[in-house]
Amino acid sequence: ADSPNKEIIYSNRGMTLEEDLNETNQYYLANGLAVIHKKPTPVQIVHVDYAKRSTAVIKEAYFRQASTTDYNGISNGRYIDFEAKETKNPTSFPLKNFHVHQIEHMKNVINQNGIAFVIIRFSTSEEIFLLEGEYLFRYWDCMENGGRKSITKEELATYGHSIEIGWAPRIDYLKVIRNLYSF
Amino acid sequence: ADSPNKEIIYSNRGMTLEEDLNETNQYYLANGLAVIHKKPTPVQIVHVDYAKRSTAVIKEAYFRQASTTDYNGISNGRYIDFEAKETKNPTSFPLKNFHVHQIEHMKNVINQNGIAFVIIRFSTSEEIFLLEGEYLFRYWDCMENGGRKSITKEELATYGHSIEIGWAPRIDYLKVIRNLYSF
Numbered sequence: 262a263d264s265p266n267k268e269i270i271y272s273n274r275g276m277t278l279e280e281d282l283n284e285t286n287q288y289y290l291a292n293g294l295a296v297i298h299k300k301p302t303p304v305q306i307v308h309v310d311y312a313k314r315s316t317a318v319i320k321e322a323y324f325r326q327a328s329t330t331d332y333n334g335i336s337n338g339r340y341i342d343f344e345a346k347e348t349k350n351p352t353s354f355p356l357k358n359f360h361v362h363q364i365e366h367m368k369n370v371i372n373q374n375g376i377a378f379v380i381i382r383f384s385t386s387e388e389i390f391l392l393e394g395e396y397l398f399r400y401w402d403c404m405e406n407g408g409r410k411s412i413t414k415e416e417l418a419t420y421g422h423s424i425e426i427g428w429a430p431r432i433d434y435l436k437v438i439r440n441l442y443s444f
Numbered sequence: 445a446d447s448p449n450k451e452i453i454y455s456n457r458g459m460t461l462e463e464d465l466n467e468t469n470q471y472y473l474a475n476g477l478a479v480i481h482k483k484p485t486p487v488q489i490v491h492v493d494y495a496k497r498s499t500a501v502i503k504e505a506y507f508r509q510a511s512t513t514d515y516n517g518i519s520n521g522r523y524i525d526f527e528a529k530e531t532k533n534p535t536s537f538p539l540k541n542f543h544v545h546q547i548e549h550m551k552n553v554i555n556q557n558g559i560a561f562v563i564i565r566f567s568t569s570e571e572i573f574l575l576e577g578e579y580l581f582r583y584w585d586c587m588e589n590g591g592r593k594s595i596t597k598e599e600l601a602t603y604g605h606s607i608e609i610g611w612a613p614r615i616d617y618l619k620v621i622r623n624l625y626s627f
């Protein structure tokens with residue numbers, strides 16, 4: 262008979278994809294499975310107030326466009342690099358969510374024998390997919406040649422990998438990657 | 445006879461260690477040798493003004509302490525992670541320039557089979573040394589057990605690797621690492 266635990270379906274509890282991934286990465290770190298961190302948001306600092314003796318206060322700064330992806334690190338000798346994206350679109354993922362620099366960066370990573378991918382979350386249905394860089398580039402290059410500007414959920418289910426949300430880790434993308442790359 | 449080019453000694457031209465390393469990393473990227481970037485400065489954003497239609501202005505933010513190192517990336521399948529430090533001390537490098545989190549991070553990286561090291565620049569003499577994490581940890585752990593709070597320049601010359609400043613790349617740390625780790 263099935264164990265009752267099998268029936269438990271975890272929900273997102275209103276956490277963002279970023280919060281879930283940060284918890285996941287903390288789990289990997291605490292368990293010696295990987296060292297993967299989110300990069301800080303790139304900010305151009307224009308004016309800092311040092312008047313208060315204890316704390317410098319940034320009084321004027323601007324968001325800069327990221328030239329790389331959000332997350333990178335290492336697991337068992339393999340370099341891992343990925344971008345996380347959420348969409349409210351219920352049926353397909355719009356490629357305009359990427360900047361050309363992020364795609365170029367992922368291509369450079371794969372050329373250096375690293376592992377690059379994207380984690381896409383559909384926020385209305387809470388479905389999560391992992392798509393390897395090599396597949397993402399096909400859709401991107403196709404778009405640049407006048408093709409479709411999105412990836413359908415069906416295509417993600419076919420060419421990518423669905424990830425069920427869990428308790429700990431919340432989004433076990435490392436399991437998918439370790440299977441795909443046998444490490 | 446020696447070629448006249450051999451006599452050229454490049455100087456720092458007033459550039460900071462960070463600027464030199466960014467140029468170096470751009471050289472590596474442009475030549476397909478490595479994909480290594482500096483992480484953005486971690487900032488806690490408290491207040492953003494969206495009043496101007498075109499640009500969000502960060503009006504209040506604070507510097508956060510970095511929990512990892514400054515630079516990471518990949519070269520030929522190897523994960524690379526390092527911290528860059530400058531000191532005005534002419535004869536030794538004070539270990540208080542590190543936070544305990546940065547040391548822990550470098551230990552975690554090496555446990556995952558990554559390459560972790562520090563690049564130290566003595567700003568008065570413009571001398572640059574690369575010291576592998578494994579050696580840095582010995583000095584750090586010794587200090588934590590009541591030992592000396594610094595690494596002398598002689599020790600860096602003995603256990604580390606001197607790097608001459610060049611034209612392109614400016615600080616060829618990858619050559620040192622590729623020799624040490626044979627890749």
Ligand SMILES: [Mg+2]
Pocket residue numbers: 331344345346
């Ligand atoms: Mg993102």
Ligand SMILES: [Mg+2]
Pocket residue numbers: 514527528529
């Ligand atoms: Mg630094």
